[in-house]
Amino acid sequence: xxxxxxxxxxxxxxxxxxxxxxxxxxxxxxxxxxxxxxxxxxxxxxxxxxxxxxxxxxxxxxxxxxxxxxxxxxxxxxxxxxxxxxxxxxxxxxxxxxxxxxxxxxxxxxxxxxxxxxxxxxxxxxxxxxxxxxxxxxxxxxxxxxxxxxxxxxxxxxxxxxxxxxxxxxxxxxxxxxxxxxxxxxxxxxxxxxxxxxxxxxxxxxxxxxxxxxxxxxxxxxxxxxxxxxxxxxxxxxxxxxxxxxxxxxxxxxxxxxxxxxxxxxxxxxxxxxxxxxxxxxxxxxxxxxxxxxxxxxxxxxxxxxxxxxxxxxxxxxxxxxxxxxxxxxxxxxxxxxxxxxxxxxxxxxxxxxxxxxxxxxxxxxxxxxxxxxxxxxxxxxxxxxxxxxxxxxxxxxxxxxxxxxxxxxxxxxxxxxxxxxxxxxxxxxxxxxxxxxxxxxxxxxxxxxxxxxxxxxxxxxxxxxxxxxxxxxxxxxxxxxxxxxxxxxxxxxxxxxxxxxxxxxxxxxxxxxxxxxxxxxxxxxxxxxxxxxxxxxxxxxxxxxxxxxxxxxxxxxxxxxxxxxxxxxxxxxxxxxxxxxxxxxxxxxxxxxxxxxxxxxxxxxxxxxxxxxxxxxxxxxxxxxxxxxxxxxxxxxxxxxxxxxxxxxxxxxxxxxxxxxxxxxxxxxxxxxxxxxxxxxxxxxxxxxxxxxxxxxxxxxxxxxxxxxxxxxx
Numbered sequence: 001x002x003x004x005x006x007x008x009x010x011x012x013x014x015x016x017x018x019x020x021x022x023x024x025x026x027x028x029x030x031x032x033x034x035x036x037x038x039x040x041x042x043x044x045x046x047x048x049x050x051x052x053x054x055x056x057x058x059x060x061x062x063x064x065x066x067x068x069x070x071x072x073x074x075x076x077x078x079x080x081x082x083x084x085x086x087x088x089x090x091x092x093x094x095x096x097x098x099x100x101x102x103x104x105x106x107x108x109x110x111x112x113x114x115x116x117x118x119x120x121x122x123x124x125x126x127x128x129x130x131x132x133x134x135x136x137x138x139x140x141x142x143x144x145x146x147x148x149x150x151x152x153x154x155x156x157x158x159x160x161x162x163x164x165x166x167x168x169x170x171x172x173x174x175x176x177x178x179x180x181x182x183x184x185x186x187x188x189x190x191x192x193x194x195x196x197x198x199x200x201x202x203x204x205x206x207x208x209x210x211x212x213x214x215x216x217x218x219x220x221x222x223x224x225x226x227x228x229x230x231x232x233x234x235x236x237x238x239x240x241x242x243x244x245x246x247x248x249x250x251x252x253x254x255x256x257x258x259x260x261x262x263x264x265x266x267x268x269x270x271x272x273x274x275x276x277x278x279x280x281x282x283x284x285x286x287x288x289x290x291x292x293x294x295x296x297x298x299x300x301x302x303x304x305x306x307x308x309x310x311x312x313x314x315x316x317x318x319x320x321x322x323x324x325x326x327x328x329x330x331x332x333x334x335x336x337x338x339x340x341x342x343x344x345x346x347x348x349x350x351x352x353x354x355x356x357x358x359x360x361x362x363x364x365x366x367x368x369x370x371x372x373x374x375x376x377x378x379x380x381x382x383x384x385x386x387x388x389x390x391x392x393x394x395x396x397x398x399x400x401x402x403x404x405x406x407x408x409x410x411x412x413x414x415x416x417x418x419x420x421x422x423x424x425x426x427x428x429x430x431x432x433x434x435x436x437x438x439x440x441x442x443x444x445x446x447x448x449x450x451x452x453x454x455x456x457x458x459x460x461x462x463x464x465x466x467x468x469x470x471x472x473x474x475x476x477x478x479x480x481x482x483x484x485x486x487x488x489x490x491x492x493x494x495x496x497x498x499x500x501x502x503x504x505x506x507x508x509x510x511x512x513x514x515x516x517x518x519x520x521x522x523x524x525x526x527x528x529x530x531x532x533x534x535x536x537x538x539x540x541x542x543x544x545x546x547x548x549x550x551x552x553x554x555x556x557x558x559x560x561x562x563x564x565x566x567x568x569x570x571x572x573x574x575x576x577x578x579x580x581x582x583x584x585x586x587x588x589x590x591x592x593x594x595x596x597x598x599x600x601x602x603x604x605x606x607x608x609x610x611x612x613x614x615x616x617x618x619x620x621x622x623x624x625x626x627x628x629x630x631x632x633x634x635x636x637x638x639x640x641x642x643x644x645x646x647x648x649x650x651x652x653x654x655x656x657x658x659x660x661x662x663x664x665x666x667x668x669x670x671x672x673x674x675x676x677x678x679x680x681x682x683x684x685x686x687x688x689x690x691x692x693x694x695x696x697x698x699x700x701x702x703x704x705x706x707x708x709x710x711x712x713x714x715x
Contacts, residue, residue: 004081004409006079006404006406006407006408006409007061007062007079007404008404008405008406008407009106009109009110009113009403009404009405009412010113010405010406010423010424011109011112011113011422011423011424011425012112012113012116012140012142012143012424012425013424014116014140014141014424015137015140015141015142016434017433019433020433020434020435020445021431021432021433021447022420022421022424022425022426022431022432022433022434023141023142023143023424023425023426024143024425024426024427024428024431025143025144025145025146025366025370025425025426025427026039026143026145026146026428027145027146027147027148027151027428028145028146028147028168028170028363029153029168029169029170031043031145032145032168032169032170033169038137038138038141040179041134041135041138041179042138042139042141042142043170043176043178044178044179044180045119045123045124045135045138045139045142046115046119046142046145047176047178047187047189047190047191048119048123048178048180048187049115049116049118049119049122049123050064050115050190050191050359051187051188051190052118052122052123053114053115053118053190054190054194054195055197057197058196058197058200058204058205059205061078061079062114064194065196065205065357066078066205067110067111067114067356068194068356068357068361069205069206069207069356070092070107070356070402071092071093071107071352071353071355071356071361072091072092072093072352072353072354072355072356073206073207073208073353073354074205074206074207074208075206076206077402078092078402079402079403079404080401080402092401092402093352094400095309095310095326095352095565095566096309096310096311096326096566096591096593097309097311098304098305098308098309098311098390098395099308099309099395099398099400099414100308100309100325100326100329101308101325101326101368101369101372102308102400102414102417103400104365104368104369105369105372105417105420105423106400106403106405106412106417107365107403108144108362108365108366108369109417109423110403111144111362112143112144112425115144116139116140116142119139119142120136120139120140124136124139126181127181128181143424143425144362144366144425145363145366146363146366146367146369146370146427147168147360147363147364147366147367148367148370149165149263149291149332149364149367150165150291150292150294150295150328150367150460150461151165151292151460151461152164152165152292153165153166164264164265165260165263165264165265165291166260166263167256167259167260167263168191168363170189170191171189171191171192171256171359171360171363172192172256173189173192174188174189174192175187175188175189176189190359191359191360191363192254192359193231193232193233193252193254193359194231194232194357194358194359195230195231195232195252196230196231200230201227201228201229201230201250202226202227202228202229202230202354202357203226203227203228203229207226207227207353207354208223208226208227208353209223209224209225209226209227209228210223210224210226210351210353210354211223211224211532224346224351225246225249225250226348226351226353226354228246228250229249229250229251229252230250230251230252231251231252232252232347232348232354232357232358232359233249233252233253233254233345233347233348233358234253234254234255234256234258234259234336234337234338234347234348234349234358234360235253235254235255235258235259235337235338235345235347236248236249236253236255236338236345236346236347237249237253237345253345253347255338255345258338258345259335259336262334262335262336263291263335265290265291290463290464290598290601291328292460292461292462292463293461293462293463293464293598293601294323294328294598295328295371295461296457296461296462296463296464296678297320297323297596297598297680298323298324298325298327298328298371298375299371299374299375299378299457299461300320300677300678300679300680301320301321301323301324301375302379302387303321303387303388304379304381304387304388304389304390305387305390305391306321306324307324307325307375307379308324308325308326309324309325309326310324310326310327310330310593310594310595311591311592311593311594312526312592312593312594317704317705317708318683319522319524319662319664319666319683319685319704319708320522320666320680320683321594322522322524322525322526322594322595322596323595323596324594324595325368325371325372325375327562327594327595327596328371329364329365329368329565330562330563330564330565331561331562331563332364333349333350333355333364333563333565334349334350334533334535334563334565334646336349336350336358336360336364337349337350337351337355337358338350339533339646339647346646346647348361349361349364350533350646351533352565352566369420370427373420373426373427373430374427374429374430374453374457376388376418377429377430377446377453378450378453378677381418389414389418390414395414396413396414396415397413397414397415398413398414399411399412399413400412400413400414400417419444420432421433421434421442421444422434422442422444429448429453429456429457430446430448430453431446431447431448432444432445432446432447433445433447451675452675454674454675454676454677455674455675457677458674458675458677458678459674462670462677462678463601464520464598464600464601464668464670464678465515465670465678467600467601467604467605468515468518468604468668468670469512469515469670470604470608471604471607471608472512472513472515512672513672514669514670514671514672514673515668515669515670515671516669516670517667517668517669518626518667518668518669518670519600519626519627519628519631519665519666519667519668520598520600520665520666520667520668520680520683521598521599521600521603521631521635521663521664521665521666522596522597522598522599522663522664522666522683523538523560523596523597523599523639523661523662523663524594524595524596524661524662524663524664525538525562525594525595525596525597525641525659525660525661525662526592526593526594526658526659526660526662526703527562527564527592527593527594527595527656527658527659527660528591528592528593528656528658532564532566532645533563533564533565533566533645533646534563534564534643534644534645534646534651534656535561535562535563535564535643535644535646536561536562536564536595536641536642536643536659537558537560537561537641537642537643537644538558538559538560538561538562538597538639538640538641538661539557539558539559539639539640539641539642540557540559540599540602540603540606540613540635540638540639540640541557541613541614541638541640542557542613542614542640543557543640543642557613557638557640559597559599559602560597560598560599561597562595562596562597564593592658599635599663600668603623603626603631604626606623607623607624607625607626610622611623613634613638621634621637621638628665628686628710628712629712631665631686632665632686632688632689632710633688635663635686635689636688636689639663639689639690641661641695643656643659654694654695656695659695660695660696660697660701660703661690661695661696661697662685662687662690662696662697662703662704663685663686663689663690663697664683664684664685664686664710665683665684665686665710666680666681666682666683666684667680667681667682668680668681669681683708684708684709684710684711685697685704685708685709685710686710687699687709687710
């Protein structure tokens, strides 16, 4: 019998500095805009390699198609042997379980390694010999770029300069100019879309049509014909099955502006009395939950088992644990692909079965891995902190199929992939060095301090801290941008000096101080996997008519969402033994998942801006303060939730008996010293907001430990 030819995933073990400095994965916009000659060469090599990668025949193990297919479809084994090379119960998918972050780490590593191999083995040899040395040096120091979707970046052509979430600039370009062996040349951008070979569809490679679950009457919705597609899509036109636009969908359709709109916060428009809110408005403040705040809150989770997946935490005493790295990851998928209420169409990223074919998947998951690495740096695993890793040692050692780490066929495990430096990379906030003596385990040296890391995280992502600081230093409404500019100067700076040219701003105190024990509000949601994708929307204010769900989030009362990123059970041409076994098992077991929306930012804006809310009793309400005695009755009449299918159809709350929505108030400490991370504690359940409502949490549900109900006294 022939020895299996396993593909060893080792990471790029080249390009280390002269003192062992580990090469960094860079943020894609920073990398793309860099004038450093090495980065300029890397962009050209990356583009050429990705184009070559995507052109490899889909039947080849090392092709873009087959590696993307590991995520779900086609249901072929990868680098493993079995009957007819088909996957059945032995699915690779790891969602809704604590292997989610560790399984995806060698997956992204494989993608990065393939691109480097193509650069060195196929692209660089085509250049004149006198250019190859510098190009190889650039290739060896290159690492896969990540898209920091939680960071606000400069918005082009805005005066004064504004910052907001956006799609990477490079992804917006259909063609780019790169260095080739024949000189500078315009080429099609392989990040814009993935396209199959001529006269070949995704279905020719084994991809099936994708199900959307059932409609409100329980009948299966039409399959989305990804099997007929020759290219990937982001926000394809609605009703992609109709003959008039089917060709647009099949040929591939990219709408990056819709991705941008889904990422951005809703803000108060220029007309503060308007019920409409706009992602393009610049006056006032955010009225929706903050993406960067969600990123920050994930980093503050103290236990790996809770951090790692959307599985509902076993600890019923801590309301903060219902957030996760997988939860924020899930929302990004539907924001990149499209579907449900706010934007039309359902593209590749919306569905696990076909998500990895869209090139944006790899930039997204590189950032998910960065979030994982940042969490590890804040919560190092050692004998004194066993909660910073798996609760079960058997789980630590579980094979991360189908990823082999050597030619002998040994699989990667979670323990083996714990340290990124040994895999050949790190991230800008986590500079490291790697040294190795002969016969000894490589030694990793951290070239940063906890204080330096904390300062970077506070500056980039702690939006509630900034909102509380703004609220504490002003007594009247003013533009966000004015105070934000002042806060950027630093905590030791006199605010009056920073805002001397803005006399309309009334300041209560001269310096930013600690904000200790301030109230913090969360919405926690529990639901069962249920075998179909859906989105749970959270609103503050009237919810639009049920017959017009597409209008729902055009209004300022939409504050957040939770996406159930799951492969529907039904898909064309797949029998009961195939499909996503992990998703099927969790659906059969009625696995309980959890998600969270932070309300604090949205409530601060409503309080400070004196926003009028018309409730269901046709009464106008204004939030009077952030104290629970004002917030609880305000939310009782103004907090709402709605479930939408991925096709935009409304799913009635009573039709999903597993759904439970709870609201809690806790306290937060935000420090003037920006080297200290914010702390969150003492959460109590505001049952008066949800008790007695369909899908609203009540004490009788026993979701939380006894004694956690808010009793009306200050904590």
